[in-house]
Amino acid sequence: MSKEILTELYEKQAKIIYRYLLKYGCRKEEAEEIVQESFIKAIQHIDGVDERKLPAWIFTVALNTYRNYLKRKSVITELSIDGGGFFSRLAAEGDFTQDILRDESSTPVRDCLSRLKDGYRDLLILKYEMDLSYKEIGRLLGLSEVTVKTYLYRARKEFKRLWREEYGRS
DSSP, X not given: OOHHHHHHHHHXXXXXXXXXXXXTTOOHHHHHHHHHHHHHHHHHTGGGSOGGGHHHHHHHHHHHHHXXXXXXXXXXXXXXXXXXXXXXXXXXXXXXXXXXXXXXXXHHHHHHHHHSOHHXXXXXXXXXXXXXXXXXXXXXXXXXXXXXXXXXXXXXXXXXXXXXXXXXXX
């Protein structure tokens, strides 16, 4: 694999990974270090990773690095979502009622997101907070667009279930 491929990947993915880590609750300095560390690992393992899977591999390395950091430090993450935009975009694709939209605030949304399994939370943040396309998400996670759509459907459904359990509305 050539240096040009890794450079091109860095230009396309580093900002996305960095922004995602910030949304996930990572501090700026930590996010910068994790992105750098992820690409250093990519350079070290460049011969062992399929070129087509490299974007997903780097993203996974970055997330795992941050999750391991949290486990070591026993740090509580504070998801950083904008309460207005995230929920509105999510609701636009689902069957949420206007009551939920009127009661929208970032704290309940963060609470429901934090209760989702990591994969679902990742998908919802990438789609509705970072506004990435299905294709971009698929590339980042190493999934087909169809699979991304299917998993996002399941993630939205689980989010709605958690919301109903906690706030008693559909």
